[in-house]
Amino acid sequence: MHFELSKKYIDDLKKIISDHDEDAAVMLMEELHAADIAEIYDELNVDEARFLYLLLDGDKAGDVLAELEDDDRELFMKSLPSDVIARKFIDYMDSDDAADVIADLPDDRQEEVLSHIDDLEQAGDIVDLLKYNEDTAGGLMAKELISVKESWDVEKCIAEIRKIADEIDEIYYVYVVNEDNILKGILSLKRLIIAGSKKKVKDISKEDIISVKVDVEEEEVVNIARKYDLVALPVIDSIGRLVGRITIDDIVDVMQEEAEKDYQMVSGITEDVEPSDKIWVLTRARIPWLLIGLVGGIFGAQVISSYEGALAEYASMAFFIPLIAAMGGNVGVQSSSIIVQALASNSAGFDSLFKRLLKELAVALLNAVILASLIFLFSYFFYDSMALTISVSGALVIVVVFASVFGTFVPLALNRFNIDPALATGPFITTVNDITGLFIYLSLAHYTFSNLAG
């Protein structure tokens, strides 16, 4: 039903490549979907991939290049001369994919590749698309679409579709425009098929349409497409002229990227890495958060060192240092990630900042009282020190409340200043809460131990 990559398949393929057996390679590739051929890339070195991919016919070669991971593609393109990139791949690609590929090239190579594209309309579309910021609707859209005039009838529409259908892989909607190319409506192929051939486009098209402007950010594009269950979204310029369309496959890719980015942020990884990446790439993705953790730990050491005397006297003060630090960090991550997720999916509601913080305070207090009661009971029965019991349960209440409110406030504040609120989910919140918690616990413990005398 669909292809499953296996170790054996890869070994066989590598054998075929090392034998330079072109016929066998072509036969193998013919059975596969472009997405499968792209998936194989990870298992090959650049030379092997080049041997294989240059054997593909144009359409499939273009599709495979479009399906490659960004960093793989960049490496692969470095191994190819500009005219091969243009004539073997770019010429056959959808304009949006072609623009993405070219945008990743160094500036001087961009012009070189563009100059080798034989289809001038394609080259023009790509140059148009390169103007848009890649994180906006303009950066996502393709120029391939079918637009029809309001005044046409169904027969003329179908003739138009026949004329340019070859250039467009998938057509779900036909876009209806007026004489000035202003978007007026959409017409699904279904409606076109069930309407009689003499019907006017104006009478069967849907006028109440959802579109996005070219400069809308991609997160917003995703939210709109998802909310309204759209498979394609027309893109208009500032005066309403139809300039492109975004298809669901690109929207799904953005969704996936966004989800991965947020996930990485909360788990403290700064790059999109996979277990198959090189050791130094994996290290580079992980060291920044660890360095922040290290600096946090150094501050923590400073805080503790200022209580060195007290600790020497009352060593049991140290017992709950890890508990307090962990709870502050955990609560902060929870609070911030609930807000970040709500902001990302536009489901945060309309409460004022004050009302939100008040609610978070209530949740925090409830959590804090439950947790503090439990640790009170544990410490009371297991450690023979009232000072310790009071310190840990008292500090836990303050730490949980502080970490919750802080974890809620920071992402909301970042969002207000148009900074990605997900920045607040990782190291920053955890480290600040660790240190604050430590300080609260030790100062409370110092006071309690000194007064209750251990």
Added chain:
Amino acid sequence: MHFELSKKYIDDLKKIISDHDEDAAVMLMEELHAADIAEIYDELNVDEARFLYLLLDGDKAGDVLAELEDDDRELFMKSLPSDVIARKFIDYMDSDDAADVIADLPDDRQEEVLSHIDDLEQAGDIVDLLKYNEDTAGGLMAKELISVKESWDVEKCIAEIRKIADEIDEIYYVYVVNEDNILKGILSLKRLIIAGSKKKVKDISKEDIISVKVDVEEEEVVNIARKYDLVALPVIDSIGRLVGRITIDDIVDVMQEEAEKDYQMVSGITEDVEPSDKIWVLTRARIPWLLIGLVGGIFGAQVISSYEGALAEYASMAFFIPLIAAMGGNVGVQSSSIIVQALASNSAGFDSLFKRLLKELAVALLNAVILASLIFLFSYFFYDSMALTISVSGALVIVVVFASVFGTFVPLALNRFNIDPALATGPFITTVNDITGLFIYLSLAHYTFSNLAG
């Protein structure tokens, strides 16, 4: 271009509802997409929502119900009698959405609602769909689809589409089956339109199709649809008969749910919550991880208490307790989440467990040496204790390496036993690494301090 919910809009709407002004409410709702009307639900109480939603015409009412969040829908349905649910909503819904709605009802109400559905074909479809596990292709698919016979010509296909197009919102593909309803190919509406009316289906349909079996898990369905850029995926039974189709909007919803679930897991939240949820729901979602953290903290306290004597003698041993605990936790979360993400997107590659762990070991050692060198330098210059400096840097190397390998191993092991590897990203890894780190650090510190005498 699309609707933006505002505080003012909600206030106006609430006024209209409290005035029981049906005409004004109908007019307001007419302008809105079902997804917008569903979004308003969060801002209303159940009585207000019922007043509003019962004014909608059938198709829109069904769409709105389908768009509601699961927990909102369950509450809303409780406020309605079974015949209203059946005749006002279910009758107008797609079979997959209808089955989802009914599946959420208590068993006795399920039968009651089913008995009130006027459209017997719809009722039959729903009963069929309820048999499938909701996390499989069968649970995602709808029965509404257009199937045509191989032997038909284009004209007959179009006649068939005209006949049943009303029942199906969106049609992108027509499915080609043989006399036994075995899926043989697909035909896009585009191909249907550009082909002449006398062409045979067999000659223009695509035979190399991607389909899924009913019992395939939804994660797999998502991966297939995303990989091959499909907007609809036919579902077949064990002998290849066409039984339904899954559309991209449902696939996008599953993607979103999966991403949110993984995100919640790594940030320590056990339910799908939003800031607008009730205080006790938010607390309930957060307390489990905090309890695990608390138990971890208690174990940590036990570990430290066994070094109480040493701490009383060498109080500076305590300085780096938070650093070691934080680093163990952070490294573990990083390692496990890289693996979890790769497993989720099927990009984990084919390396053996041993090879993976070996690679993780290399990454870990590189990280560990960098971090330990830094902390060595800091401690050497800022704290006048060689014992402390050796303890913290030595322990850091061991902790980082242990946490990395453990964080990589656990999700891989869970995955091998078909347990969701994301379980390993949250509290479990962090807590185990915290305690292990503490133990390593304190035992090393105890040894070093005793031998170097502070």
